[in-house]
Amino acid sequence: MSEAFDCAKCGESLYGRKYIQTDGGPHCVPCYDNTFANTCAECQQLIGHDSRELFYEDRHFHEGCFRCCRCQRSLADEPFTCQDSELLCNDCYCSAFSSQCSACGETVMPGSRKLEYGGQTWHEHCFLCSGCEQPLGSHSFVPDKGGHYCVPCYENKFAPRCARCSKTLTQGGVTYRDQPWHRECLLCTGCQTPLAGQQFTSRDDDPYCVDCYGELFAPKCSSCKRPITGGT
Template sequence: CEETLNGNDVCVKVDRGNCKGFWHPSCFVCSECKELLIDLIYFTKDGKLYCGRHHAECFKPRCASCDEIIFADECTEAEGMTWHIKHFYCSECEQSLGGEKYIVSDGKPFCIHCFDAIFSEYCDTCGNPIGVEQGQMTYEGQHWHAVERCFRCSTCHMPLLGQPFLPRQGLIYCSVRCCKGEKPSNQRSTINIFIVLLGIVK
């Protein structure tokens, strides 16, 4: 209340945290519920007093699984959420995820195996699922493994990783010639070989 304490006034002395000073007993209350804190365990934070319950509710995290306040010093944090260690398990198979690789989707943690089984896209070339730990190429709802045997021209099978490609009717091609189903021209390759041979002769 910032009123002056007289020499004969009963007061409460706080000598820890950032609430150091003297308080009237009637002023020594929780900043949230106004409960008197005399003879109770109290906490201080940012210049305010709190009872144990409201300090926990205001500053302790809640478990994303059970929605209970986490009082333990150890917990698991991921994607801005927190779990009791014993509650951090795969949402599908309930395998413990402590120390394991996992993915959080829609606020739920999954082990890699279950995530792949539920959410994997299928490769448009080989038809197999594309695991989360595998590379993936995506174009307008189509998906391919990011490997030469899958992301390739539909006509000549030339790998297209890192190359421009021509999408047509759900397929990809390296050129207009391949898109038309024509055999790729070897003229450029012949010229390149000829130039290399000339260089060797010189």
């Protein structure tokens, strides 16, 4: 008499039937699936022994159930992202949650280098100076009238220029006859003394310190020959 060969779960004979061997003994297929198979997180059905099973963050899926919750694309062999427990393919994730580049209109992909300013986002290579059109990257820039300028371009385009040397004034400066001057450029026409911060006067639009103006243009006392100025 042959030895009994029965399912360890239901006790039915396994002769001539498909079975699966476990540490607890042989099991018929229905008993094996009911005892050991995981439940699919998507369809809530058992994942049978002959099904390809996918596992992600303590959740089990049939291969066909592991898909993007928006476009239903299979994620079995695709990169994906989990957002609020929902599985999303990269295209759907980028469309829903990524920023659009303000210059080219394309999606700024997660993990790519980007720049943000004033509530807008750019690819790093799309954030260009409005003057020379070179990437600004991490360099200093100046926003003006909807554009963004590197410092040299901004100074060349917008910064005031000294009435004497015509170079840009990047800081400081003085005003003479409604024109900007470098402090070091506003000099007495006679002795070349800097006039910024001291009293001076002008003749024929040329500035003079008080001493030079008196010596050159003020009337002289007929007795002492010294210049007669307003303070004399």
